[in-house]
Amino acid sequence: MNILVFVKRVPDTESKIRIDRETRAIMEDGLNFIVSPNDEYAVEEALRLKEAKGGQVTVISVGTEESLIILKKCLAMGADEAVLIKDDLKEAYDGLRISKILARAVEKKYPGFDLLLFGKQSVGADNAQVPSAVAELLGLPQANVVTKLEVEGNQGTAYREIEGAMEKVVFSLPAVVSAQKGLNEPRYETLKGIMAAKKKVIPILSFEELGLSQEDTAARVEVIGIEMPPARQAGRIIPGTPEEAARELARLLHSEAKVI
Protein backbone atom coordinates (compact mmCIF):
# COMPACT_ATOMS: atom_id res chain seq x y z
CA MET A 1 0.00 0.00 0.00
CA ASN A 2 1.10 3.47 -0.79
CA ILE A 3 0.13 5.63 2.16
CA LEU A 4 0.48 9.39 2.62
CA VAL A 5 0.23 10.81 6.12
CA PHE A 6 -0.24 14.51 6.84
CA VAL A 7 1.18 15.90 10.05
CA LYS A 8 1.27 19.30 11.68
CA ARG A 9 3.59 20.94 14.17
CA VAL A 10 1.69 22.21 17.20
CA PRO A 11 2.50 23.36 20.74
CA ASP A 12 2.61 20.62 23.35
CA THR A 13 -0.83 20.15 24.92
CA GLU A 14 0.61 20.99 28.34
CA SER A 15 1.58 24.44 27.04
CA LYS A 16 0.19 27.62 28.42
CA ILE A 17 -0.92 29.73 25.47
CA ARG A 18 -0.08 33.45 25.45
CA ILE A 19 -1.29 35.94 22.89
CA ASP A 20 0.46 38.70 21.03
CA ARG A 21 -2.34 41.19 20.43
CA GLU A 22 -0.30 43.15 17.84
CA THR A 23 0.21 40.25 15.48
CA ARG A 24 -3.04 38.50 16.45
CA ALA A 25 -1.12 35.31 16.96
CA ILE A 26 0.04 33.15 19.81
CA MET A 27 3.49 33.78 21.25
CA GLU A 28 5.78 30.94 20.28
CA ASP A 29 8.80 31.66 22.44
CA GLY A 30 9.20 29.18 25.25
CA LEU A 31 6.75 26.72 23.74
CA ASN A 32 7.67 23.12 23.10
CA PHE A 33 6.41 21.89 19.72
CA ILE A 34 5.31 18.36 18.90
CA VAL A 35 3.62 16.33 16.19
CA SER A 36 -0.10 16.98 16.71
CA PRO A 37 -1.20 14.02 18.88
CA ASN A 38 -4.02 12.97 16.56
CA ASP A 39 -1.52 12.92 13.67
CA GLU A 40 0.66 10.47 15.59
CA TYR A 41 -2.19 7.95 15.53
CA ALA A 42 -2.31 8.41 11.76
CA VAL A 43 1.45 7.79 11.42
CA GLU A 44 1.21 4.70 13.61
CA GLU A 45 -1.73 3.32 11.61
CA ALA A 46 0.18 3.85 8.36
CA LEU A 47 3.18 1.98 9.75
CA ARG A 48 0.98 -0.92 10.91
CA LEU A 49 -0.73 -1.16 7.52
CA LYS A 50 2.65 -1.14 5.82
CA GLU A 51 3.93 -3.87 8.14
CA ALA A 52 0.87 -5.99 7.40
CA LYS A 53 0.60 -5.39 3.67
CA GLY A 54 3.90 -3.96 2.50
CA GLY A 55 4.25 -0.66 0.69
CA GLN A 56 5.48 2.80 1.38
CA VAL A 57 4.71 5.46 3.99
CA THR A 58 5.34 9.10 3.11
CA VAL A 59 4.80 11.84 5.66
CA ILE A 60 3.96 15.36 4.49
CA SER A 61 3.75 18.63 6.38
CA VAL A 62 2.97 22.19 5.38
CA GLY A 63 4.81 24.85 7.32
CA THR A 64 8.04 26.66 7.96
CA GLU A 65 11.39 24.86 8.16
CA GLU A 66 10.75 24.49 11.88
CA SER A 67 8.45 21.61 10.90
CA LEU A 68 11.46 19.57 9.71
CA ILE A 69 11.98 18.38 13.27
CA ILE A 70 8.56 16.75 13.50
CA LEU A 71 9.09 15.13 10.10
CA LYS A 72 12.38 13.70 11.44
CA LYS A 73 10.45 12.22 14.33
CA CYS A 74 8.03 10.53 11.91
CA LEU A 75 10.99 9.11 9.97
CA ALA A 76 12.44 7.84 13.23
CA MET A 77 9.11 6.13 13.97
CA GLY A 78 9.58 4.26 10.69
CA ALA A 79 8.18 6.32 7.82
CA ASP A 80 10.06 5.76 4.56
CA GLU A 81 10.06 9.32 3.33
CA ALA A 82 9.11 12.77 4.46
CA VAL A 83 8.56 15.99 2.59
CA LEU A 84 7.98 19.56 3.69
CA ILE A 85 5.87 21.96 1.67
CA LYS A 86 7.26 25.33 2.60
CA ASP A 87 4.69 27.85 3.78
CA ASP A 88 5.87 31.00 5.49
CA LEU A 89 2.41 32.07 6.53
CA LYS A 90 1.98 31.08 10.15
CA GLU A 91 -1.36 29.77 11.27
CA ALA A 92 -4.09 31.27 9.06
CA TYR A 93 -6.96 29.20 10.52
CA ASP A 94 -8.08 28.46 6.98
CA GLY A 95 -8.59 24.74 6.41
CA LEU A 96 -9.36 25.07 2.72
CA ARG A 97 -6.10 26.91 2.07
CA ILE A 98 -4.03 24.04 3.48
CA SER A 99 -6.30 21.52 1.75
CA LYS A 100 -5.69 23.12 -1.65
CA ILE A 101 -1.95 22.98 -1.09
CA LEU A 102 -2.06 19.34 -0.01
CA ALA A 103 -4.42 18.25 -2.78
CA ARG A 104 -2.15 19.86 -5.36
CA ALA A 105 0.92 18.17 -3.88
CA VAL A 106 -0.80 14.80 -3.99
CA GLU A 107 -1.88 15.25 -7.61
CA LYS A 108 1.51 16.46 -8.76
CA LYS A 109 3.91 14.36 -6.73
CA TYR A 110 2.09 11.31 -5.33
CA PRO A 111 -0.65 10.33 -7.77
CA GLY A 112 -0.40 6.58 -7.09
CA PHE A 113 -1.57 6.54 -3.47
CA ASP A 114 -4.09 4.18 -1.82
CA LEU A 115 -4.75 5.96 1.42
CA LEU A 116 -4.43 9.50 2.80
CA LEU A 117 -4.24 9.54 6.58
CA PHE A 118 -4.72 12.56 8.85
CA GLY A 119 -5.31 13.26 12.51
CA LYS A 120 -8.96 14.11 13.14
CA GLN A 121 -7.91 17.72 13.79
CA SER A 122 -4.78 19.61 14.70
CA VAL A 123 -4.49 20.28 18.39
CA GLY A 124 -4.40 24.06 18.06
CA ALA A 125 -6.45 25.51 15.23
CA ASP A 126 -8.95 22.74 16.07
CA ASN A 127 -10.62 23.23 12.70
CA ALA A 128 -11.13 19.59 11.69
CA GLN A 129 -11.55 20.77 8.10
CA VAL A 130 -8.57 19.54 6.13
CA PRO A 131 -9.38 15.80 5.79
CA SER A 132 -12.91 16.40 4.43
CA ALA A 133 -11.80 19.25 2.18
CA VAL A 134 -8.88 17.27 0.70
CA ALA A 135 -11.27 14.36 0.10
CA GLU A 136 -13.62 16.66 -1.79
CA LEU A 137 -10.85 18.28 -3.84
CA LEU A 138 -9.55 14.86 -4.88
CA GLY A 139 -12.99 13.26 -5.30
CA LEU A 140 -12.34 10.65 -2.60
CA PRO A 141 -14.56 9.06 0.03
CA GLN A 142 -13.84 10.01 3.63
CA ALA A 143 -14.07 8.53 7.11
CA ASN A 144 -13.29 10.93 9.93
CA VAL A 145 -12.66 10.51 13.67
CA VAL A 146 -11.85 6.85 13.17
CA THR A 147 -11.01 4.49 16.03
CA LYS A 148 -10.77 1.28 14.00
CA LEU A 149 -9.68 0.76 10.42
CA GLU A 150 -9.69 -2.37 8.26
CA VAL A 151 -8.40 -2.58 4.70
CA GLU A 152 -9.03 -5.54 2.42
CA GLY A 153 -8.05 -5.26 -1.24
CA ASN A 154 -9.45 -1.96 -2.45
CA GLN A 155 -12.16 -1.86 0.17
CA GLY A 156 -11.94 -0.09 3.54
CA THR A 157 -14.07 -0.31 6.64
CA ALA A 158 -13.75 2.36 9.30
CA TYR A 159 -15.50 2.79 12.61
CA ARG A 160 -15.97 6.42 13.47
CA GLU A 161 -17.20 8.12 16.61
CA ILE A 162 -20.54 9.86 16.55
CA GLU A 163 -22.60 11.08 19.51
CA GLY A 164 -23.11 8.13 21.81
CA ALA A 165 -22.50 5.52 19.11
CA MET A 166 -20.14 4.32 16.39
CA GLU A 167 -20.72 4.62 12.68
CA LYS A 168 -19.43 1.87 10.44
CA VAL A 169 -18.35 3.44 7.16
CA VAL A 170 -17.60 1.29 4.15
CA PHE A 171 -15.66 2.84 1.28
CA SER A 172 -13.51 2.09 -1.73
CA LEU A 173 -9.82 2.99 -1.96
CA PRO A 174 -8.22 5.40 -2.51
CA ALA A 175 -9.73 7.22 0.44
CA VAL A 176 -9.20 9.78 3.19
CA VAL A 177 -9.23 8.58 6.80
CA SER A 178 -8.68 10.75 9.88
CA ALA A 179 -7.52 9.21 13.14
CA GLN A 180 -8.93 9.59 16.63
CA LYS A 181 -7.47 8.54 19.96
CA GLY A 182 -8.24 4.86 20.45
CA LEU A 183 -7.18 3.84 16.94
CA ASN A 184 -3.84 2.55 18.20
CA GLU A 185 -1.01 3.27 20.61
CA PRO A 186 1.75 5.16 18.77
CA ARG A 187 5.20 3.64 19.06
CA TYR A 188 8.26 5.41 20.38
CA GLU A 189 11.17 6.03 18.06
CA THR A 190 13.95 3.46 18.39
CA LEU A 191 17.61 4.40 18.50
CA LYS A 192 18.04 2.58 15.19
CA GLY A 193 15.15 4.57 13.77
CA ILE A 194 16.63 7.83 14.99
CA MET A 195 20.02 6.99 13.42
CA ALA A 196 18.37 6.02 10.11
CA ALA A 197 16.25 9.21 10.14
CA LYS A 198 19.38 11.32 10.58
CA LYS A 199 20.72 10.07 7.27
CA LYS A 200 17.54 10.80 5.34
CA VAL A 201 17.18 14.03 3.44
CA ILE A 202 13.81 15.72 3.66
CA PRO A 203 13.02 17.48 0.39
CA ILE A 204 11.44 20.91 0.65
CA LEU A 205 8.84 21.77 -1.95
CA SER A 206 7.89 25.32 -2.79
CA PHE A 207 4.49 26.59 -3.88
CA GLU A 208 6.06 27.45 -7.27
CA GLU A 209 7.14 23.84 -7.79
CA LEU A 210 3.57 22.76 -7.13
CA GLY A 211 2.24 25.36 -9.53
CA LEU A 212 0.34 27.15 -6.77
CA SER A 213 -0.42 30.80 -7.44
CA GLN A 214 -0.79 33.54 -4.85
CA GLU A 215 -4.52 33.33 -5.35
CA ASP A 216 -4.45 29.60 -4.61
CA THR A 217 -2.71 30.20 -1.32
CA ALA A 218 -4.59 33.31 -0.20
CA ALA A 219 -6.48 32.97 3.08
CA ARG A 220 -10.27 33.19 3.07
CA VAL A 221 -10.30 33.80 6.77
CA GLU A 222 -9.78 37.26 8.22
CA VAL A 223 -8.55 37.12 11.79
CA ILE A 224 -10.28 39.87 13.77
CA GLY A 225 -8.71 39.03 17.09
CA ILE A 226 -7.49 36.41 19.50
CA GLU A 227 -8.45 36.68 23.15
CA MET A 228 -7.87 34.72 26.28
CA PRO A 229 -11.00 33.09 27.66
CA PRO A 230 -12.79 35.12 30.31
CA ALA A 231 -11.10 34.29 33.61
CA ARG A 232 -13.27 32.26 35.91
CA GLN A 233 -13.57 33.42 39.46
CA ALA A 234 -12.72 30.79 42.01
CA GLY A 235 -15.96 30.17 43.85
CA ARG A 236 -16.49 29.10 47.38
CA ILE A 237 -15.28 26.09 49.25
CA ILE A 238 -18.17 24.46 51.06
CA PRO A 239 -17.09 23.75 54.65
CA GLY A 240 -18.09 20.95 56.99
CA THR A 241 -17.87 17.19 57.14
CA PRO A 242 -18.18 15.35 53.80
CA GLU A 243 -21.84 14.64 54.62
CA GLU A 244 -22.61 18.24 55.51
CA ALA A 245 -20.78 19.60 52.49
CA ALA A 246 -22.50 17.15 50.15
CA ARG A 247 -25.93 18.12 51.48
CA GLU A 248 -25.14 21.79 51.10
CA LEU A 249 -23.85 21.20 47.57
CA ALA A 250 -27.06 19.45 46.53
CA ARG A 251 -29.08 22.32 47.99
CA LEU A 252 -26.98 24.98 46.25
CA LEU A 253 -27.10 23.26 42.85
CA HIS A 254 -30.84 22.85 43.10
CA SER A 255 -32.01 26.09 44.71
CA GLU A 256 -29.27 28.63 44.02
CA ALA A 257 -27.60 27.62 40.75
CA LYS A 258 -30.74 25.82 39.56
CA VAL A 259 -28.73 23.44 37.39
CA ILE A 260 -30.15 20.24 38.84
Add this chain to the structure above:
Amino acid sequence: MFLAFIETREGKVKKSSLEALSEAKRRGDELGQEVAAALVGASTDCLNPDIFSYGASTVYLLENARLEAYSAQGYAAALHQLAAELQPKAIFFAATAMGKDLAPRLAARLGVGVASDCTRVEVRDGRLEFTRPIYAGKAFLTLRLKSSPGLATLRPNVFPLIEGQGKSGQMVRKEVAVADGLIKGSVAEILREKGEELDVTEADVIVSGGRGMKGPENFALLKELSAMIPRSTVGASRSAVDSGWIGHQSQVGQTGKTVSPSLYLAFGISGAIQHLAGMSSSKFIVAVNKDPEAPIFKVADYGIVGDLFQVIPAFKEALKKVLSE
Protein backbone atom coordinates in the same frame (compact mmCIF):
# COMPACT_ATOMS: atom_id res chain seq x y z
CA MET B 1 -31.00 34.34 2.87
CA PHE B 2 -29.43 32.17 5.55
CA LEU B 3 -29.64 28.41 5.36
CA ALA B 4 -29.53 25.97 8.26
CA PHE B 5 -28.80 22.30 7.76
CA ILE B 6 -31.11 20.14 9.85
CA GLU B 7 -29.53 16.85 10.83
CA THR B 8 -31.66 13.81 11.43
CA ARG B 9 -30.49 10.61 13.08
CA GLU B 10 -32.72 7.58 12.80
CA GLY B 11 -35.66 9.75 11.88
CA LYS B 12 -35.22 12.28 14.68
CA VAL B 13 -34.20 15.90 14.28
CA LYS B 14 -31.10 16.75 16.33
CA LYS B 15 -31.65 19.39 18.98
CA SER B 16 -28.28 20.94 18.14
CA SER B 17 -29.51 21.56 14.56
CA LEU B 18 -32.45 23.48 15.98
CA GLU B 19 -29.96 25.51 18.01
CA ALA B 20 -28.10 26.32 14.79
CA LEU B 21 -31.38 27.24 13.10
CA SER B 22 -32.30 29.44 16.06
CA GLU B 23 -28.99 31.30 15.84
CA ALA B 24 -29.40 31.70 12.06
CA LYS B 25 -32.81 33.24 12.76
CA ARG B 26 -31.44 35.67 15.37
CA ARG B 27 -28.59 36.87 13.14
CA GLY B 28 -30.85 36.76 10.08
CA ASP B 29 -33.27 39.15 11.80
CA GLU B 30 -30.39 41.54 12.52
CA LEU B 31 -29.27 41.51 8.91
CA GLY B 32 -32.69 41.34 7.28
CA GLN B 33 -32.12 37.83 5.96
CA GLU B 34 -34.84 35.20 5.63
CA VAL B 35 -33.93 31.81 7.04
CA ALA B 36 -34.50 28.51 5.30
CA ALA B 37 -33.81 25.02 6.61
CA ALA B 38 -32.69 21.99 4.64
CA LEU B 39 -33.03 18.30 5.37
CA VAL B 40 -31.33 15.62 3.29
CA GLY B 41 -32.28 11.97 2.89
CA ALA B 42 -33.91 9.27 0.82
CA SER B 43 -37.24 10.21 2.31
CA THR B 44 -37.67 13.06 4.73
CA ASP B 45 -41.26 12.24 5.73
CA CYS B 46 -40.26 11.74 9.32
CA LEU B 47 -39.90 15.51 9.56
CA ASN B 48 -41.17 17.13 12.67
CA PRO B 49 -43.12 20.15 11.36
CA ASP B 50 -42.06 22.14 14.44
CA ILE B 51 -38.96 23.20 12.51
CA PHE B 52 -40.94 26.25 11.46
CA SER B 53 -41.32 27.34 15.06
CA TYR B 54 -37.51 27.67 15.33
CA GLY B 55 -37.43 30.35 12.70
CA ALA B 56 -37.40 28.74 9.25
CA SER B 57 -39.77 30.35 6.77
CA THR B 58 -39.09 27.62 4.21
CA VAL B 59 -38.03 24.03 4.75
CA TYR B 60 -36.37 22.26 1.85
CA LEU B 61 -36.53 18.48 1.73
CA LEU B 62 -33.69 17.27 -0.48
CA GLU B 63 -34.34 13.72 -1.52
CA ASN B 64 -32.70 10.98 -3.53
CA ALA B 65 -32.79 7.21 -3.06
CA ARG B 66 -28.97 7.30 -2.96
CA LEU B 67 -29.09 9.45 0.17
CA GLU B 68 -30.66 6.76 2.33
CA ALA B 69 -27.42 6.24 4.25
CA TYR B 70 -25.34 9.25 5.27
CA SER B 71 -22.34 10.00 3.08
CA ALA B 72 -20.44 13.27 3.09
CA GLN B 73 -20.14 13.03 -0.69
CA GLY B 74 -23.87 12.61 -1.28
CA TYR B 75 -25.00 15.14 1.29
CA ALA B 76 -22.50 17.76 0.09
CA ALA B 77 -23.73 17.30 -3.48
CA ALA B 78 -27.35 17.75 -2.37
CA LEU B 79 -26.63 20.91 -0.37
CA HIS B 80 -24.44 22.26 -3.15
CA GLN B 81 -27.39 22.10 -5.54
CA LEU B 82 -29.62 23.97 -3.11
CA ALA B 83 -26.92 26.55 -2.40
CA ALA B 84 -26.43 27.15 -6.13
CA GLU B 85 -30.13 27.85 -6.47
CA LEU B 86 -30.73 29.93 -3.34
CA GLN B 87 -27.35 31.70 -3.18
CA PRO B 88 -27.50 31.94 0.63
CA LYS B 89 -25.19 34.38 2.38
CA ALA B 90 -24.41 31.88 5.13
CA ILE B 91 -25.02 28.22 5.90
CA PHE B 92 -25.21 27.08 9.52
CA PHE B 93 -24.60 23.56 10.82
CA ALA B 94 -24.45 22.06 14.29
CA ALA B 95 -20.86 21.08 15.12
CA THR B 96 -21.86 17.46 15.58
CA ALA B 97 -20.02 14.45 14.20
CA MET B 98 -22.05 14.84 11.01
CA GLY B 99 -21.82 18.62 10.81
CA LYS B 100 -18.04 18.58 11.27
CA ASP B 101 -17.73 15.85 8.63
CA LEU B 102 -19.99 17.53 6.11
CA ALA B 103 -19.45 21.30 6.34
CA PRO B 104 -15.76 21.33 5.24
CA ARG B 105 -16.60 19.03 2.33
CA LEU B 106 -19.38 21.34 1.15
CA ALA B 107 -17.10 24.33 1.70
CA ALA B 108 -14.43 22.79 -0.53
CA ARG B 109 -17.08 22.19 -3.21
CA LEU B 110 -18.14 25.82 -2.97
CA GLY B 111 -14.56 27.09 -2.61
CA VAL B 112 -15.38 28.95 0.61
CA GLY B 113 -14.18 29.10 4.21
CA VAL B 114 -15.70 27.55 7.32
CA ALA B 115 -15.79 28.82 10.89
CA SER B 116 -15.61 25.58 12.90
CA ASP B 117 -17.20 24.85 16.25
CA CYS B 118 -18.29 28.43 16.97
CA THR B 119 -19.38 29.50 20.43
CA ARG B 120 -20.51 33.03 19.45
CA VAL B 121 -21.85 34.66 16.32
CA GLU B 122 -22.21 38.43 16.11
CA VAL B 123 -23.06 41.03 13.54
CA ARG B 124 -20.57 43.87 13.26
CA ASP B 125 -20.58 46.51 10.52
CA GLY B 126 -23.21 44.48 8.73
CA ARG B 127 -20.99 41.38 8.63
CA LEU B 128 -21.03 38.14 10.53
CA GLU B 129 -18.23 37.61 13.02
CA PHE B 130 -17.60 34.16 14.39
CA THR B 131 -15.85 33.41 17.67
CA ARG B 132 -14.49 29.95 18.29
CA PRO B 133 -12.17 28.24 20.73
CA ILE B 134 -8.66 27.40 19.60
CA TYR B 135 -6.18 25.25 21.52
CA ALA B 136 -9.29 23.53 22.93
CA GLY B 137 -10.38 26.74 24.61
CA LYS B 138 -7.05 28.08 25.87
CA ALA B 139 -7.79 31.03 23.57
CA PHE B 140 -10.66 32.33 21.46
CA LEU B 141 -10.38 33.37 17.83
CA THR B 142 -12.75 35.86 16.24
CA LEU B 143 -12.86 35.74 12.47
CA ARG B 144 -14.71 36.86 9.40
CA LEU B 145 -15.07 34.80 6.25
CA LYS B 146 -14.07 36.60 3.08
CA SER B 147 -15.90 34.23 0.77
CA SER B 148 -19.64 33.74 0.33
CA PRO B 149 -21.57 31.82 1.46
CA GLY B 150 -19.88 31.74 4.84
CA LEU B 151 -20.18 28.33 6.44
CA ALA B 152 -20.24 27.86 10.18
CA THR B 153 -20.63 24.92 12.50
CA LEU B 154 -22.02 25.85 15.90
CA ARG B 155 -21.09 24.03 19.07
CA PRO B 156 -24.00 22.09 20.59
CA ASN B 157 -25.39 23.29 23.93
CA VAL B 158 -24.14 26.85 23.53
CA PHE B 159 -26.78 28.66 21.47
CA PRO B 160 -30.25 28.95 23.00
CA LEU B 161 -33.31 27.66 21.19
CA ILE B 162 -35.96 30.10 20.08
CA GLU B 163 -39.44 28.82 19.83
CA GLY B 164 -42.83 30.10 18.88
CA GLN B 165 -41.64 31.72 15.66
CA GLY B 166 -44.78 30.73 13.78
CA LYS B 167 -46.36 27.41 13.28
CA SER B 168 -46.22 27.09 9.55
CA GLY B 169 -44.25 27.94 6.49
CA GLN B 170 -43.48 26.66 3.07
CA MET B 171 -42.34 23.09 2.62
CA VAL B 172 -40.49 22.41 -0.63
CA ARG B 173 -39.68 18.86 -1.65
CA LYS B 174 -36.85 18.57 -4.17
CA GLU B 175 -35.42 15.56 -5.93
CA VAL B 176 -31.69 16.27 -6.04
CA ALA B 177 -29.27 14.75 -8.53
CA VAL B 178 -26.68 12.28 -7.27
CA ALA B 179 -24.51 11.15 -10.17
CA ASP B 180 -23.67 7.49 -10.73
CA GLY B 181 -20.51 6.58 -8.86
CA LEU B 182 -20.36 9.86 -6.94
CA ILE B 183 -20.75 8.17 -3.57
CA LYS B 184 -17.70 6.01 -2.95
CA GLY B 185 -18.27 5.47 0.75
CA SER B 186 -21.20 5.65 3.12
CA VAL B 187 -22.49 4.57 6.51
CA ALA B 188 -23.29 0.87 6.56
CA GLU B 189 -24.41 0.59 10.15
CA ILE B 190 -24.75 2.52 13.40
CA LEU B 191 -23.51 0.58 16.39
CA ARG B 192 -24.64 1.41 19.87
CA GLU B 193 -22.82 -0.11 22.78
CA LYS B 194 -25.37 0.13 25.50
CA GLY B 195 -28.66 1.94 25.34
CA GLU B 196 -28.76 5.54 24.37
CA GLU B 197 -25.78 6.94 26.18
CA LEU B 198 -25.42 10.68 25.81
CA ASP B 199 -22.17 11.99 24.40
CA VAL B 200 -20.19 14.38 26.61
CA THR B 201 -20.56 17.07 23.94
CA GLU B 202 -24.35 16.85 24.15
CA ALA B 203 -25.01 16.35 27.84
CA ASP B 204 -26.42 19.10 30.06
CA VAL B 205 -24.60 17.68 33.06
CA ILE B 206 -21.26 15.85 33.07
CA VAL B 207 -20.24 13.71 36.03
CA SER B 208 -16.50 13.46 35.48
CA GLY B 209 -13.79 11.45 37.20
CA GLY B 210 -10.02 11.64 37.29
CA ARG B 211 -7.07 9.90 38.82
CA GLY B 212 -8.66 10.32 42.25
CA MET B 213 -11.24 7.69 41.28
CA LYS B 214 -8.41 5.20 41.90
CA GLY B 215 -9.68 2.48 39.56
CA PRO B 216 -12.15 1.46 36.87
CA GLU B 217 -14.58 -0.13 39.34
CA ASN B 218 -15.19 3.23 41.00
CA PHE B 219 -16.56 4.76 37.81
CA ALA B 220 -19.71 2.81 38.70
CA LEU B 221 -20.25 5.41 41.44
CA LEU B 222 -20.23 8.16 38.81
CA LYS B 223 -22.56 6.17 36.55
CA GLU B 224 -25.02 5.75 39.41
CA LEU B 225 -24.88 9.45 40.14
CA SER B 226 -25.29 10.31 36.46
CA ALA B 227 -28.32 8.01 36.23
CA MET B 228 -30.06 10.17 38.85
CA ILE B 229 -29.63 13.40 36.87
CA PRO B 230 -31.62 14.03 33.67
CA ARG B 231 -29.59 14.58 30.45
CA SER B 232 -26.34 13.74 32.15
CA THR B 233 -23.44 11.50 31.25
CA VAL B 234 -20.06 10.38 32.61
CA GLY B 235 -16.83 12.08 31.57
CA ALA B 236 -13.18 11.56 32.46
CA SER B 237 -9.76 13.17 32.56
CA ARG B 238 -6.92 12.04 30.35
CA SER B 239 -5.16 10.18 33.13
CA ALA B 240 -8.31 8.12 33.86
CA VAL B 241 -8.63 7.28 30.17
CA ASP B 242 -4.94 6.53 29.71
CA SER B 243 -5.10 4.22 32.72
CA GLY B 244 -7.81 2.29 30.87
CA TRP B 245 -10.50 2.98 33.47
CA ILE B 246 -13.01 4.29 30.95
CA GLY B 247 -13.24 4.59 27.15
CA HIS B 248 -11.54 7.48 25.38
CA GLN B 249 -14.86 8.71 23.96
CA SER B 250 -15.55 10.06 27.47
CA GLN B 251 -12.32 12.06 27.66
CA VAL B 252 -12.67 15.78 28.24
CA GLY B 253 -9.74 18.06 27.43
CA GLN B 254 -7.39 19.11 24.69
CA THR B 255 -6.74 15.61 23.38
CA GLY B 256 -10.33 14.62 24.11
CA LYS B 257 -13.48 16.64 23.71
CA THR B 258 -14.23 20.24 24.55
CA VAL B 259 -17.51 20.55 26.37
CA SER B 260 -19.90 23.29 27.57
CA PRO B 261 -22.51 21.65 29.79
CA SER B 262 -24.70 23.55 32.27
CA LEU B 263 -23.00 21.68 35.08
CA TYR B 264 -19.61 19.96 35.22
CA LEU B 265 -18.97 17.86 38.33
CA ALA B 266 -15.26 17.05 38.67
CA PHE B 267 -14.45 14.25 41.08
CA GLY B 268 -10.81 13.52 41.80
CA ILE B 269 -9.64 15.68 38.88
CA SER B 270 -6.66 17.89 39.71
CA GLY B 271 -7.17 20.21 36.74
CA ALA B 272 -4.21 19.86 34.37
CA ILE B 273 -4.06 22.75 31.91
CA GLN B 274 -5.16 20.57 29.02
CA HIS B 275 -8.21 19.39 30.98
CA LEU B 276 -9.19 22.89 32.10
CA ALA B 277 -9.04 24.01 28.46
CA GLY B 278 -11.67 21.45 27.56
CA MET B 279 -14.21 22.23 30.28
CA SER B 280 -13.73 25.83 31.43
CA SER B 281 -16.63 27.05 29.30
CA SER B 282 -19.04 24.94 31.36
CA LYS B 283 -21.67 27.19 32.85
CA PHE B 284 -21.25 25.80 36.36
CA ILE B 285 -18.32 23.84 37.76
CA VAL B 286 -18.11 21.79 40.94
CA ALA B 287 -14.86 20.25 42.15
CA VAL B 288 -14.39 17.58 44.77
CA ASN B 289 -10.76 16.85 45.56
CA LYS B 290 -8.62 15.91 48.52
CA ASP B 291 -5.91 18.39 47.64
CA PRO B 292 -6.93 21.96 48.53
CA GLU B 293 -4.19 23.25 46.18
CA ALA B 294 -5.58 21.41 43.11
CA PRO B 295 -5.85 23.86 40.17
CA ILE B 296 -9.42 22.70 39.51
CA PHE B 297 -10.56 24.78 42.51
CA LYS B 298 -9.42 27.94 40.69
CA VAL B 299 -12.18 27.48 38.12
CA ALA B 300 -14.84 25.85 40.30
CA ASP B 301 -17.95 27.70 41.43
CA TYR B 302 -18.37 25.31 44.34
CA GLY B 303 -15.65 23.16 45.83
CA ILE B 304 -15.47 20.50 48.47
CA VAL B 305 -12.06 19.62 49.86
CA GLY B 306 -12.44 16.05 50.95
CA ASP B 307 -12.56 12.37 50.15
CA LEU B 308 -14.79 11.81 47.14
CA PHE B 309 -15.62 8.32 48.37
CA GLN B 310 -17.31 9.93 51.35
CA VAL B 311 -18.76 12.85 49.44
CA ILE B 312 -20.39 10.94 46.55
CA PRO B 313 -22.67 8.67 48.63
CA ALA B 314 -23.76 11.59 50.79
CA PHE B 315 -24.31 13.74 47.70
CA LYS B 316 -26.47 11.02 46.13
CA GLU B 317 -28.61 10.82 49.27
CA ALA B 318 -29.01 14.58 49.43
CA LEU B 319 -29.76 14.80 45.74
CA LYS B 320 -32.45 12.15 46.01
CA LYS B 321 -34.15 14.26 48.66
CA VAL B 322 -33.82 17.49 46.76
CA LEU B 323 -35.12 15.96 43.52
CA SER B 324 -38.12 14.37 45.18
CA GLU B 325 -39.22 17.61 46.81
